[in-house]
Amino acid sequence: xxxxxxxxxxxxxxxxxxxxxxxxxxxxxxxxxxxxxxxxxxxxxxxxxxxxxxxxxxxxxxxxxxxxxxxxxxxxxxxxxxxxxxxxxxxxxxxxxxxxxxxxxxxxxxxxxxxxxxxxxxxxxxxxxxxxxxxxxxxxxxxxxxxxxxxxxxxxxxxxxxxxxxxxxxxxxxxxxxxxxxxxxxxxxxxxxxxxxxxxxxxxxxxxxxxxxxxxxxxxxxxxxxxxxxxxxxxxxxxxxxxxxxxxxxxxxxxxxxxxxxxxxxxxxxxxxxxxxxxxxxxxxxxxxxxxxxxxxxxxxxxxxxxxxxxxxxxxxxxxxxxxxxxxxxxxxxxxxxxxxxxxxxxxxxxxxxxxxx
Numbered sequence: 001x002x003x004x005x006x007x008x009x010x011x012x013x014x015x016x017x018x019x020x021x022x023x024x025x026x027x028x029x030x031x032x033x034x035x036x037x038x039x040x041x042x043x044x045x046x047x048x049x050x051x052x053x054x055x056x057x058x059x060x061x062x063x064x065x066x067x068x069x070x071x072x073x074x075x076x077x078x079x080x081x082x083x084x085x086x087x088x089x090x091x092x093x094x095x096x097x098x099x100x101x102x103x104x105x106x107x108x109x110x111x112x113x114x115x116x117x118x119x120x121x122x123x124x125x126x127x128x129x130x131x132x133x134x135x136x137x138x139x140x141x142x143x144x145x146x147x148x149x150x151x152x153x154x155x156x157x158x159x160x161x162x163x164x165x166x167x168x169x170x171x172x173x174x175x176x177x178x179x180x181x182x183x184x185x186x187x188x189x190x191x192x193x194x195x196x197x198x199x200x201x202x203x204x205x206x207x208x209x210x211x212x213x214x215x216x217x218x219x220x221x222x223x224x225x226x227x228x229x230x231x232x233x234x235x236x237x238x239x240x241x242x243x244x245x246x247x248x249x250x251x252x253x254x255x256x257x258x259x260x261x262x263x264x265x266x267x268x269x270x271x272x273x274x275x276x277x278x279x280x281x282x283x284x285x286x287x288x289x290x291x292x293x294x295x296x297x298x299x300x301x302x303x304x305x306x307x308x309x310x311x312x313x314x315x316x317x318x319x320x321x322x323x324x325x326x327x328x329x330x331x332x333x334x335x336x337x338x339x340x341x342x343x344x345x346x347x348x349x350x351x352x353x354x355x356x357x358x
Contacts (some may be wrong), residue, residue, distance in 0.1 A: 009034060016164075019257050081137070088144075114331070186345060279320045282317075
C-alpha cells in the first residue's frame with residue numbers, strides 16, 4: 001500500500017472509521033474513498049457491486065457495522081444479525097470479484113465463548129456457548145471471520161480479520177440506549193454533575209447533541225419533563241448515580257487511536273489467515289472503571305448499582321501475544337485516554353454530533 005493507493009474506509013464516520021481516516025491522513029495517504037450510508041447502502045448487493053466496479057478501491061478497511069451495548073443487542077437482535085451479515089457479505093464478495101488487493105475485517109471480542117479461558121486466545125473461537133446478551137452480533141462477526149478465511153483458501157483473496165477489545169475514543173456513541181459501558185458512564189456522570197449544579201440548560205444541550213435521556217435517568221437526575229418535553233428541576237429529589245449490574249465483571253479497554261495504528265501496521269505487514277486479537281492485555285473491574293470516570297469528571301457522591309440489570313460476560317481479556325510477536329503494542333494509558341475523551345465530550349457539547357449509522 002502506497003501513499004497514492006485507492007483506499008476505501010467503510011464506515012468512516014463511526015468510532016473506528018473516524019480514527020482510521022485520521023491516521024491515514026496524518027500518514028500522508030491522499031486517495032481516500034469515503035461514502036456515507038445514505039450515499040452507499042452496503043446492505044444492498046447491487047449498489048455495492050456497482051460502486052466497487054466504478055471506484056475500483058485497492059485496499060479496504062471494513063469498519064462499517066451495526067454496533068451497540070447490552071440494551072441494544074437485547075432489544076434489536078434481528079437488526080444486529082441481519083444488517084451485519086448483509087454488510088460484510090456484500091463488501092467481502094464484491095472486494096474479491098473487483099480485484100481489491102487487501103481487506104481488513106473488524107470482528108469483536110464478543111465472538112469468544114462466555115466462559116472462555118482468560119486471557120482469550122484466538123484459537124478459542126467456536127469452542128463454547130456465546131454470551132446471550134450479544135450472541136446475534138457475535139454470530140454475524142464469526143461468519144465474517146470465516147468468510148474471510150474461506151475466500152482466502154478458495155480464491156487466494158488477501159482478507160485478514162482483527163479482533164479489537166472494547167474501544168473508546170472521540171466520536172463515540174453516547175446514546176444512553178445503545179452505547180457501550182464506558183461512553184455511557186462518561187455521559188451519565190457528566191449529566192449528574194450538571195444536575196448537581198442546577199444547570200438544566202446544559203442538560204438540554206447535551207440531550208440535543210447526544211440523544212434522548214431515558215425517563216429513568218431523568219428521574220435519577222432529580223428532573224421532570226413537562227408536556228412540551230422541557231426538563232425542569234424538582235425540589236424533592238437530589239441527583240443520584242445508578243449504573244447497571246453489580247460492577248463486578250472485568251473489561252479491557254483500548255483507545256481507538258491505538259486500534260487505528262495497529263490496523264495500518266497490519267495492512268502494511270501482515271498477510272496471514274489467522275485472525276489477530278488487538279488489545280492492551282490488561283483489564284479493569286467495572287466498579288473500578290466507574291470510580292476512575294467519577295474522579296475524572298469531578299463528581300461528588302457514591303455510585304449505586306442496579307443488580308436487577310444484566311452484567312454480561314464475567315470477564316473479557318484478550319491474549320495479545322500474537323500482536324506483540326509481530327512487533328506492535330498499545331501505547332495510550334487508560335486514564336489519560338479517558339481524560340482526553342471527556343475533554344472532547346465537553347468541547348463538543350453544543351455542536352450537534354449524533355452517532356453515525358455507517
